[in-house]
Amino acid sequence: RIDGERLWGSLMEMAKIGATPKGGNCRLALTDLDREGRDLFVRWCREAGCSITVDRMGNIFARRPGRDDSLPPVMIGSHLDTQPTGGRFDGVYGVLAGLEVVRSLNDTGYEVEAPIEVAVWTNEEGSRFAPAMVASGVFAGVFDLDYGLSRKDVDGKTMGEELQRIGYAGEAEVGGRPIRAFFEAHIEQGPILEAEDKVIGVVTHAQGQRWYEITLTGQEAHAGPTPMPRRKDALVGAARVVEAVNRIGLAHAPFACATVGMLQVHPNSRNVIPGRVFLTVDFRHPDDDVLSAMDAELRAAAAEAAERGGLELALEQIWYSPPIAFDADCVAAVRRAAGANGYSHRDIVSGAGHDACYISRVAPTGMVFVPCENGISHNEIENAKPEDLAAGCQVLLEAVLERANA
Amino acid sequence: RIDGERLWGSLMEMAKIGATPKGGNCRLALTDLDREGRDLFVRWCREAGCSITVDRMGNIFARRPGRDDSLPPVMIGSHLDTQPTGGRFDGVYGVLAGLEVVRSLNDTGYEVEAPIEVAVWTNEEGSRFAPAMVASGVFAGVFDLDYGLSRKDVDGKTMGEELQRIGYAGEAEVGGRPIRAFFEAHIEQGPILEAEDKVIGVVTHAQGQRWYEITLTGQEAHAGPTPMPRRKDALVGAARVVEAVNRIGLAHAPFACATVGMLQVHPNSRNVIPGRVFLTVDFRHPDDDVLSAMDAELRAAAAEAAERGGLELALEQIWYSPPIAFDADCVAAVRRAAGANGYSHRDIVSGAGHDACYISRVAPTGMVFVPCENGISHNEIENAKPEDLAAGCQVLLEAVLERANA
Ligand SMILES: NC(=O)NCCC(=O)O
Numbered sequence: 001r002i003d004g005e006r007l008w009g010s011l012m013e014m015a016k017i018g019a020t021p022k023g024g025n026c027r028l029a030l031t032d033l034d035r036e037g038r039d040l041f042v043r044w045c046r047e048a049g050c051s052i053t054v055d056r057m058g059n060i061f062a063r064r065p066g067r068d069d070s071l072p073p074v075m076i077g078s079h080l081d082t083q084p085t086g087g088r089f090d091g092v093y094g095v096l097a098g099l100e101v102v103r104s105l106n107d108t109g110y111e112v113e114a115p116i117e118v119a120v121w122t123n124e125e126g127s128r129f130a131p132a133m134v135a136s137g138v139f140a141g142v143f144d145l146d147y148g149l150s151r152k153d154v155d156g157k158t159m160g161e162e163l164q165r166i167g168y169a170g171e172a173e174v175g176g177r178p179i180r181a182f183f184e185a186h187i188e189q190g191p192i193l194e195a196e197d198k199v200i201g202v203v204t205h206a207q208g209q210r211w212y213e214i215t216l217t218g219q220e221a222h223a224g225p226t227p228m229p230r231r232k233d234a235l236v237g238a239a240r241v242v243e244a245v246n247r248i249g250l251a252h253a254p255f256a257c258a259t260v261g262m263l264q265v266h267p268n269s270r271n272v273i274p275g276r277v278f279l280t281v282d283f284r285h286p287d288d289d290v291l292s293a294m295d296a297e298l299r300a301a302a303a304e305a306a307e308r309g310g311l312e313l314a315l316e317q318i319w320y321s322p323p324i325a326f327d328a329d330c331v332a333a334v335r336r337a338a339g340a341n342g343y344s345h346r347d348i349v350s351g352a353g354h355d356a357c358y359i360s361r362v363a364p365t366g367m368v369f370v371p372c373e374n375g376i377s378h379n380e381i382e383n384a385k386p387e388d389l390a391a392g393c394q395v396l397l398e399a400v401l402e403r404a405n406a
Numbered sequence: 407r408i409d410g411e412r413l414w415g416s417l418m419e420m421a422k423i424g425a426t427p428k429g430g431n432c433r434l435a436l437t438d439l440d441r442e443g444r445d446l447f448v449r450w451c452r453e454a455g456c457s458i459t460v461d462r463m464g465n466i467f468a469r470r471p472g473r474d475d476s477l478p479p480v481m482i483g484s485h486l487d488t489q490p491t492g493g494r495f496d497g498v499y500g501v502l503a504g505l506e507v508v509r510s511l512n513d514t515g516y517e518v519e520a521p522i523e524v525a526v527w528t529n530e531e532g533s534r535f536a537p538a539m540v541a542s543g544v545f546a547g548v549f550d551l552d553y554g555l556s557r558k559d560v561d562g563k564t565m566g567e568e569l570q571r572i573g574y575a576g577e578a579e580v581g582g583r584p585i586r587a588f589f590e591a592h593i594e595q596g597p598i599l600e601a602e603d604k605v606i607g608v609v610t611h612a613q614g615q616r617w618y619e620i621t622l623t624g625q626e627a628h629a630g631p632t633p634m635p636r637r638k639d640a641l642v643g644a645a646r647v648v649e650a651v652n653r654i655g656l657a658h659a660p661f662a663c664a665t666v667g668m669l670q671v672h673p674n675s676r677n678v679i680p681g682r683v684f685l686t687v688d689f690r691h692p693d694d695d696v697l698s699a700m701d702a703e704l705r706a707a708a709a710e711a712a713e714r715g716g717l718e719l720a721l722e723q724i725w726y727s728p729p730i731a732f733d734a735d736c737v738a739a740v741r742r743a744a745g746a747n748g749y750s751h752r753d754i755v756s757g758a759g760h761d762a763c764y765i766s767r768v769a770p771t772g773m774v775f776v777p778c779e780n781g782i783s784h785n786e787i788e789n790a791k792p793e794d795l796a797a798g799c800q801v802l803l804e805a806v807l808e809r810a811n812a
């Protein structure tokens with residue numbers, strides 16, 4: 001059995017790195033704090049007898065040898081990067097639950113048939129560098145390496161440069177090797193498990209996502225002497241796009257999600273009519289056809305807002321991640337482990353994207369969800385119960401062993 | 407007569423300081439570039455035989471002695487600071503036209519009865535530090551000195567600190583001394599003179615302004631697994647406020663102006679539902695009653711947007727500058743000078759705020775407008791014709807002499 005207290009202790013230790021005033025974490029991808037988090041993880045893994053490999057995207061693999069070390073590994077993993085005002089569990093839990101699995105096996109000297117690897121995927125959040133899950137995407141062959149290394153933050157720094165800077169530009173090729181199975185444990189980040197009082201979510205699917213970048217260009221002019229009818233106010237146009245995005249989300253209830261998370265105004269001066277606005281759109285739906293319909297609605301609404309405001313429109317879909325069905329055997333292994341322990345559980349569709357979504361393209365993959373308080377995530381107040389996190393880790397251990405010994 | 411070529415040359419020389427790629431200027435108040443601009447002005451004034459005084463708000467006064475130097479001065483002035491993507495004429499023209507008046511008088515050794523002072527007012531734009539015209543406001547007793555020195559930029563730096571840093575925290579008391587008359591020349595910043603093919607705008611009034619700061623607070627949450635009905639999306643609420651502001655402006659056509667110039671999203675991450683949005687509102691109208699009606703409409707619309715979105719609302723009017731009528735004698739002097747020179751002219755209401763608005767509370771004040779291309783200002787492409795600028799300066803000279811010799 002896993003040690004829930006040790007797992008909680010490790011989570012709280014990691015949460016000190018980039019701790020924020022309201023009890024959350026800010027450990028943006030490839031910052032100095034991300035490096036500190038990685039260093040701590042690597043130290044813990046070495047202490048647990050693992051060997052470390054870092055690939056060219058900065059993905060870290062900590063390996064516990066198998067009885068037959070020539071077998072493909074069973075891999076457990078998630079990410080250590082967070083949102084700017086993120087929580088202590090999103091991603092970190094999946095990584096440290098993997099470490100706890102290794103530590104638990106070590107406690108009893110349990111020899112597993114296949115090697116076990118704990119993976120840390122670079123820049124899962126997609127906050128500092130878009131899109132999300134970019135490094136697991138390169139690993140899975142969805143993006144090529146150049147694309148991955150050339151992603152830029154708002155200051156124009158690339159992932160490649162920042163990997164070099166923090167010392168995590170490894171030498172290993174990215175991907176291209178067999179994995180027996182991949183498992184990721186994660187907080188649900190939504191309200192369903194808590195509402196139904198279930199401890200374990202058996203993740204069967206993940207919804208599809210489309211991300212967009214939109215720029216509306218009008219004309220800067222003085223807010224005082226410029227008559228309303230002469231204006232080309234990019235922010236008024238952008239406001240209509242924000243409202244349209246929200247309307248599109250509501251129109252495809254109950255499953256659609258539609259969000260403008262980022263919006264930047266130029267020149268952003270109180271008495272200047274905004275000449276340019278940049279904004280991002282995040283669309284999600286479990287059904288690809290609905291996601292396509294939402295795409296068409298967005299394009300129409302943005303074109304109308306631009307036309308109405310006399311604005312130039314540039315709209316680009318920068319990311320598409322289709323809906324995913326996880327591997328039947330891995331899903332069944334998670335369900336069995338939950339049942340065997342008497343944990344209340346239900347099948348669930350992931351609302352968030354996860355590294356597991358991309359790894360599912362190159363390996364049989366399953367996910368374990370545990371509840372989080374009020375379904376809140378991507379927020380400093382994100383919270384989860386030690387006993388639920390321990391239960392999820394126990395399920396992870398058993399699902400991993402089932403696949404590793406199969 | 408003034409020397410239009412010399413005036414143009416000085417404008418182009420000053421425009422090199424903080425020149426922007428698209429032919430405009432970025433010389434934000436109390437930055438190093440603002441210091442460079444001030445230094446150049448001070449050097450030119452000394453070369454023209456003026457003595458320099460700097461007051462505690464960083465306002466600069468360059469004095470040409472009068473025949474009777476005990477008389478209160480006739481003052482000419484405007485500002486050297488610009489918007490982040492501002493033009494070469496807004497403010498600078500009024501300052502350098504004042505210098506050109508002094509230089510022209512020097513050319514012929516003309517002795518004026520009263521002293522003449524050319525004033526540079528600190529932070530007129532209100533872009534780096536809100537509100538606008540803050541230092542002429544302190545001079546006129548509208549704000550107290552502590553208020554002026556404690557204005558903060560977005561990084562939390564105060565005007566007082568920044569005045570010290572750039573060496574323009576002078577020793578003179580701010581205001582409290584008699585001024586015979588004050589004149590400000592400025593580009594119109596609106597489309598009227600150009601549309602009617604007039605060279606001189608005789609400014610009779612300036613419209614009133616109200617500035618607001620609004621913060622909407624919702625709850626950050628994950629853009630993927632958070633169902634639409636559970637959201638408290640501060641940006642959706644803010645978008646409704648932006649649209650309402652625009653609607654209020656249109657509803658009070660043709661004179662109302664209503665603008666959201668600045669909007670900041672927190673945490674501004676693509677896959678996080680915005681938890682907090684800060685935005686500013688700029689309302690203008692020549693009729694104070696209409697301005698009050700707009701105020702009420704804004705408060706209602708913002709409250710409704712907050713209520714509808716489950717958001718907390720903080721709305722503060724941070725600035726109110728009532729409509730102004732300029733001094734009848736000064737206005738008449740401008741009108742006479744335009745007519746005497748055969749310049750086409752019309753009476754006009756200023757859409758922008760100007761230092762002259764505050765100085766009008768403590769001295770008889772008048773303003774001279776000249777056309778600008780397409781009425782565009784607060785934009786790098788702001789442009790004006792050398793011959794119109796020269797005409798405005800000639801009118802300024804004659805109006806100043808009429809009041810100085812009166
Ligand atoms: N799990 C998680 O928060 N992933 C970030 C990528 C996304 O936006 O779904």
Ligand SMILES: NC(=O)NCCC(=O)O
Pocket residue numbers: 222224271496530531532538539595757758759760
């Ligand atoms: N003239 C000018 O641009 N003033 C800035 C203050 C305002 O917004 O009116």
